[in-house]
Amino acid sequence: MCAKSVDKASLSMIEKAAADNVKLTWDRLEAQEPQCGFGKLGICCRNCNMGPCRIDPFGEGPQEGVCGAGADTIVMRNVLRAIASGAASHSDHGRGIAMTLHDSAKGMAKDYPIKDENKLKAIAGELGIAVAGKNADDIALEVTSILLEEFGCTKGHLDFVKRVPEKRRKLWSQLGITPRGIDREVVESMHRTHIGVDNDYVSLALQGLRTSLSDGWGGSTIATELSDVLFGTPKPVKGKSNLGVLQEDQVNIILHGHEPTLSDLIVHAAREPELLEMAKAKGAKGINVCGMCCTGNEILMRHGVPVAGNFLQQELAIVTGAVEAMVVDIQCIMPALPQIAGCYHTKVISTSSKAKFPGAEHIEMDEHNAFEVAKKIVRAAVENFDNRKPEKVNIPSETMEYMAGFSAEAILEALGGSLNPLIDAIKSGSIKGIAAIVGCNNPKYKQDHSHITFARQLIKEDVLVVGTGCAMIACAKNGLLLPEAAAGAGPGLKAVCESLGIPPVLHMGSCVDISRILYVAAAIANTLNADISDLPVVAAAPEWMSEKAVSIGVYAVASGIYTILGTVPPVLGSKRVTELLTEGAKDVVGATFAVEENPEKAAGLALQHIAQKRTALGI
Amino acid sequence: MLPEVYNDFELCTGCKSCEIACAIEHSTSKDLFGAVFERQYPRKRIFVCAAAGQSIPLNCHHCEDAPCLHACPAGALYREENIVKHAGERCLGCGACQMACPFGVIARLPNSKVVAKCDGCPDRQTPACVDACPTGAVKFGDPSAMEHIRRQKIAQKLRVNL
Numbered sequence: 053m054c055a056k057s058v059d060k061a062s063l064s065m066i067e068k069a070a071a072d073n074v075k076l077t078w079d080r081l082e083a084q085e086p087q088c089g090f091g092k093l094g095i096c097c098r099n100c101n102m103g104p105c106r107i108d109p110f111g112e113g114p115q116e117g118v119c120g121a122g123a124d125t126i127v128m129r130n131v132l133r134a135i136a137s138g139a140a141s142h143s144d145h146g147r148g149i150a151m152t153l154h155d156s157a158k159g160m161a162k163d164y165p166i167k168d169e170n171k172l173k174a175i176a177g178e179l180g181i182a183v184a185g186k187n188a189d190d191i192a193l194e195v196t197s198i199l200l201e202e203f204g205c206t207k208g209h210l211d212f213v214k215r216v217p218e219k220r221r222k223l224w225s226q227l228g229i230t231p232r233g234i235d236r237e238v239v240e241s242m243h244r245t246h247i248g249v250d251n252d253y254v255s256l257a258l259q260g261l262r263t264s265l266s267d268g269w270g271g272s273t274i275a276t277e278l279s280d281v282l283f284g285t286p287k288p289v290k291g292k293s294n295l296g297v298l299q300e301d302q303v304n305i306i307l308h309g310h311e312p313t314l315s316d317l318i319v320h321a322a323r324e325p326e327l328l329e330m331a332k333a334k335g336a337k338g339i340n341v342c343g344m345c346c347t348g349n350e351i352l353m354r355h356g357v358p359v360a361g362n363f364l365q366q367e368l369a370i371v372t373g374a375v376e377a378m379v380v381d382i383q384c385i386m387p388a389l390p391q392i393a394g395c396y397h398t399k400v401i402s403t404s405s406k407a408k409f410p411g412a413e414h415i416e417m418d419e420h421n422a423f424e425v426a427k428k429i430v431r432a433a434v435e436n437f438d439n440r441k442p443e444k445v446n447i448p449s450e451t452m453e454y455m456a457g458f459s460a461e462a463i464l465e466a467l468g469g470s471l472n473p474l475i476d477a478i479k480s481g482s483i484k485g486i487a488a489i490v491g492c493n494n495p496k497y498k499q500d501h502s503h504i505t506f507a508r509q510l511i512k513e514d515v516l517v518v519g520t521g522c523a524m525i526a527c528a529k530n531g532l533l534l535p536e537a538a539a540g541a542g543p544g545l546k547a548v549c550e551s552l553g554i555p556p557v558l559h560m561g562s563c564v565d566i567s568r569i570l571y572v573a574a575a576i577a578n579t580l581n582a583d584i585s586d587l588p589v590v591a592a593a594p595e596w597m598s599e600k601a602v603s604i605g606v607y608a609v610a611s612g613i614y615t616i617l618g619t620v621p622p623v624l625g626s627k628r629v630t631e632l633l634t635e636g637a638k639d640v641v642g643a644t645f646a647v648e649e650n651p652e653k654a655a656g657l658a659l660q661h662i663a664q665k666r667t668a669l670g671i
Numbered sequence: 672m673l674p675e676v677y678n679d680f681e682l683c684t685g686c687k688s689c690e691i692a693c694a695i696e697h698s699t700s701k702d703l704f705g706a707v708f709e710r711q712y713p714r715k716r717i718f719v720c721a722a723a724g725q726s727i728p729l730n731c732h733h734c735e736d737a738p739c740l741h742a743c744p745a746g747a748l749y750r751e752e753n754i755v756k757h758a759g760e761r762c763l764g765c766g767a768c769q770m771a772c773p774f775g776v777i778a779r780l781p782n783s784k785v786v787a788k789c790d791g792c793p794d795r796q797t798p799a800c801v802d803a804c805p806t807g808a809v810k811f812g813d814p815s816a817m818e819h820i821r822r823q824k825i826a827q828k829l830r831v832n833l
Contacts, residue, residue, distance in 0.1 A: 089691030089703050106687065110694045110712040111781070471788050624707050 057364065057499035059529060061295040061448035065368035068446055069651040074124075074395050077386065079589060081495045093625030094127040094531075102246035109625050119247055129245040131602065132260045133645070136241035138603030139263050140382055142564050143234045143271025144186050147203060151315055152419050156282065158416040163317055163423040166192055167284040169618055171461075175277055179211055179482055180407045183600060192281070199274050203235035215574050219583040220612055227640065228271065229258055231266035238263060261610040261641065264394045268570055268607030271398035273562035281348065283316050284345070284351035286457040286561065288466070290556070293528040295365060296451035297358035298374045302340040303331045305433045306360055306369055309381035310562060312350035314403050314417045314426060318379065321426035327434060339392060339430065342368065345384055346521060346562035353457050353561050360521035361529070362500070363597075364493040364562035370398045373444035377433035381417070382407045384492070384598060397439040401429055419576040454528035455535060456559035458518070461491050466552050471572075471579055474516075478588065479671050482514065482544030485588030485662035487559075488569045489510070490523050490526070491596035494619050500526035502594035502618045502651040509531055509655035514542035515662060520566050523594065524559040532557040562571045566604055585612030585642030588665040590658040594618035595650055609633075609643045614661045616646045616654045673753040676791075676798060677817040678728050679824075682808035685726030690715045692803030696792055698802050716789040717800045717809070728809050730753065731776050731789035732802065739788070754791040762786060762830065774812035 056078050057063055074400045090096040095107040097117050105117030107126060113164050116122050121129070151613060155161040163609050166172060166188045173183050202210050209230050213221060224230040231237055242377065250259065252481045280286070298304045305322065307315040309345075321327065331339050340358075343351050344366055348359040360369050363384055364462035368423035369375055372390065375398045378389060378547040382404050390400045390411030400412040403425075408414060413430055467473045469580075477483040487510045505518050511532075527533050532540075538549035541556040549556050560568045577584045591608045593601050596619055608615045623629050637644045649656040691703070698706035698713035706713055717730040733755045740748045740755055747761035749769060764784030769777045777788045791796040801811040810817060 086692060088686065088688055089695070090687070092703060093707060109691070109707050110715065112712070112714065112778075115692075445677050587811070620704055627708075 054230075055498055056495070058501045058504070059365075059450070059499055061450035062363070062365055062368055062499055064446075064448050065371045069083065069368070069371045072371065072444070074392055075225065075497045077364065077388070078452070080388070083244065090625070092620075092622055094130050095123050095625030096620035097121065097126045097129065097243060098402045099129065102247075102514075108391050109315065109558055115221055115434065119309055121251060123626040124253040124628045125251045125256070125325065127623050127629045128256040128260070131621075131623060131629070132241050132263070133245050133410055134599040135260045135263050136238045136608055137596065138600035139267035139271065140238045141600050142603065143238070144273040144280070144648060145564055146234075146273075146275035147200070148311060148313065149282065150199050153278050154200065155280055155419055158290055159189070161419045162670070163421075164282055164419065166281055168281050170286050170499070171277070173442060174282045174398045178214065186243045187405070196278070199278070202235045202270055202274065205236065208232050210234070210266065212269045212657045213331060213572060214271045216269065216576040216611070217583050223346040223641065229265065230261040230336060231262050231270055234266045234270040236628050237266040251368060253626070253631070257629070257632060260606055264603045265610050267603045268567060268611065269587060272564040273567040273570070276561070277291075279312050279343035280459065283312050283350070284354050285461050287460040289353070289356040289457040290453060291352050291356035292358045292451045293361075293454050293525060294450045294452055295369060295372060295448045295575070296362055297340075297342050297360055298372055298447045299338070299340045300370070300374060300445060300447055301337045303336045303338070303434050303437045304375045305339065305341045305342065305430065306344050306375055306378045307347045307351065308344040308366055309385055309404075309407075310346040310350075310564075311384040312347070312354070313419065314381060314422060315347045315351050316354070317422050317426035318429060319351055320359055321423060321430045324427060324430070327427065327430050329475035330431070331434045331437065334434060335438050336434070339434065346564075347381060349521065349524065349559075349562040349565075351405050352454070353459070353559070356456075359454075359525055359528060362493055362525035364495060364499045370396055372447045373441060373669070374447050376436040376440065377401055377429065379429055380409070380412070381406070383600070385409070396444055397436060398442055399432060399436050401432060403429070436548050449530075452529050452531050454533040454559065455555055456524070456528070456533060458554075458558040458560050458585070460571050463558065466554055471575055473639070475576060475579060477544070477548050478573075481666075481671065482548055483516050484491065484514045484666065485546070486516050486518060486573075487587070487630060487658055488566070488591040488608075488613070489523045489594065490521050490563065490566055490591065491593035491601045492522050492598055493526075494595045494597040495546065497595050497619060497649070499594075500529065503527060503656070504530045504656050506592055506618075506658075507557055507596050507650060507653035508661075510658060511537070511541040511545055513659055514544040515659070516545060516548075518560050518569055518572070519555040519557065520561050520569070521563040524557070528559065533559050562603065563600060570607075573611070573613065582669075583612055583642065586665065586669060588662040588669070590614050590616065590661050592616040592618065592654060592658065599646050603647065609637060610641050612641060612643045614643045614646070616648055616657055618649055618651060618654060620647055620649065648658040674812050675753065675814045675817065676730060676801065677732070677810045677812065679808050679810060679813070680725060682806040683726045683728050684806055684808075685719055686805065687719050687806060688803040689717045689728055689800035689809050690719060692799040693717045696789070696795070698801035711810060713789040714780055716776065716778060718776060725804050726733055728800075729774050729776050730809070732774060733789070733791070734773075738773060739768035739777060740795070742767040755788070757786060757788050759785055772800055787810040801828070
């Protein structure tokens with residue numbers, strides 16, 4: 053088997069796991085292989101109990117399910133359900149943040165004061181709320197009541213669609229894909245994919261676009277914007293990454309999952325004198341809070357908290373034997389964690405009422421008494437320090453510094469308050485274009501290899517890279533988020549980075565923060581009086597695996613951004629759906645998907661696309 | 672002894688993974704995503720059939736006294752070690768072997784009367800169908816070991832009924 057990771061810290065912990073007789077995701081993948089061909093092609097359907105049905109991909113056996121649905125219908129229905137799940141995940145996260153801000157404004161969540169009043173006012177302005185003479189809580193109440201309405205919206209379109217360039221809004225309107233309500237689109241997608249409802253793959257695909265847009269310009273945007281209000285809008289900040297951030301002589305707490313709500317307070321709780329004293333009494337020199345995956349991204353963007361790793365390192369962090377508590381909230385948390393923790397002393401602590409894990413301790417998050425919950429969790433971690441087994445501890449030495457925190461506001465500030473310097477750099481060709489790298493890890497592909505190969509290739513060709521999620525943690529671990537990484541950039545990009553003191557790869561946050569990338573893309577298009585699809589911009593999800601990534605990819609394409617997938621989506625069982633996604637969509641929304649597993653070739657596709665767009669713009 | 676394919680029907684869940692794996696192994700690209708885009712679809716040589724609520728994988732048993740081999744008027748079927756092989760270039764497409772096969776597992780190439788049958792996956796250590804089976808319903812091994820497995824299972828059942 054080819055190497056499982058390019059990350060030396062990962063590789064050494066994979067070896068340790070084998071020695072400790074601990075089974076990891078790669079072992080489970082091997083046990084699953086060969087994986088089901090029908091599933092990989094997207095041609096199995098379990099939507100009703102006349103099935104399960106499968107289509108013979110080689111034309112010999114059945115070409116229709118019991119209900120009569122063929123490959124096109126089945127594949128597209130399955131994709132639409134994946135989009136709905138992904139959109140639901142981002143949007144429910146957004147709803148949680150909105151509810152917390154709402155409770156805070158009502159005085160019911162005292163641990164969540166409003167941190168960024170300016171941002172709150174800016175959002176209020178966008179929503180048409182007069183702010184003069186109102187205090188922050190009053191404004192927040194009005195903002196959250198409008199934004200919570202977006203979930204069950206009856207007015208027919210989402211408010212943040214106003215951010216979208218006019219040409220694109222018109223296009224969406226003509227196609228009938230302007231998102232009407234966040235919950236509505238998800239519910240309608242589930243309705244349409246029920247037996248005997250929407251059976252036309254084109255119609256299903258259009259609903260897929262609309263549902264994903266309700267995520268990108270709805271749920272995810274709300275999550276990002278209101279997180280900034282509650283926890284502060286990120287500004288450039290430095291920190292460290294990779295498993296080496298764990299400290300042998302300290303109580304190590306890893307915050308894993310996706311939300312900033314509890315994790316932000318745990319960062320503060322770990323600084324409480326009484327808890328630090330308690331840790332000292334146990335012989336620990338301190339309490340070391342580290343992030344992982346997007347919870348990690350949320351807190352590193354705002355506090356420079358060390359990030360222990362990305363998706364495929366969640367098990368490996370426990371394998372170090374040095375983690376007292378792995379605190380998890382929602383999304384991308386492997387159900388295997390409690391079992392692995394059982395081989396060491398680590399406590400897996402689940403905190404969300406939505407996400408429970410057999411074998412984990414559950415300390416439920418309560419927004420109304422959050423700091424107390426946070427302290428309780430930190431206390432549980434400190435108490436567990438006694439149980440650490442020194443003979444099982446082995447922390448890899450690898451760490452790498454990063455500079456993150458590039459919110460749209462921070463980028464504007466770095467540019468001196470206007471996007472024009474960036475646009476001028478793109479026009480002059482010193483920056484050829486922008487590539488957004490987002491998404492997960494996937495054990496079917498060497499961890500981080502595609503992310504960093506793709507990123508390196510692009511910056512070398514003067515393409516500014518922005519990104520979020522596990523992709524950016526991969527870049528962090530490889531030094532690409534440092535201003536010094538500009539040395540590996542082409543001359544044009546290098547000069548821009550050096551003059552602004554920024555890295556060539558800008559970390560813009562967690563996966564809901566892809567809304568920041570949409571915002572910047574829309575703002576550039578608006579400045580140029582163009583559509584997003586006219587811009588020399590590409591997106592890539594080189595190692596994606598989650599349903600959220602499906603929703604993201606689709607809203608990127610629906611927003612006009614050519615999107616390259618590095619892992620093969622389960623659609624190849626229908627030639628028509630495949631053709632629609634990779635070619636036909638161009639005539640519909642001005643952008644398509646491409647699938648390319650080789651990151652060097654994927655970079656070639658990205659560069660080719662950027663060159664074409666530049667030619668079309670006459671720059 | 673040379674290994675042989677052996678089926679344990681009770682373990683078959685009807686997932687048809689063996690069928691897909693067989694077709695891929697007999698494609699040009701030998702890759703799922705490649706095979707679905709080939710101009711001429713590959714043909715599977717193993718068939719999961721339903722019979723009274725049980726799924727039964729049917730495949731070539733490479734019979735000792737192979738009726739297909741006897742039936743072929745063109746000498747297109749021949750034995751190589753313990754595998755009954757088919758030489759496509761000699762095949763008349765008469766279908767005699769198909770009619771003779773006691774398991775009905777000799778198929779035809781698409782749009783042709785030339786047949787396609789199990790070749791024991793000459794490029795692999797283990798046949799693709801066996802590797803693909805998630806439950807071990809399609810096995811490959813030393814026949815005496817297979818007999819042993821079967822006897823053990825039967826003994827277990829008898830013990831329960833004692």
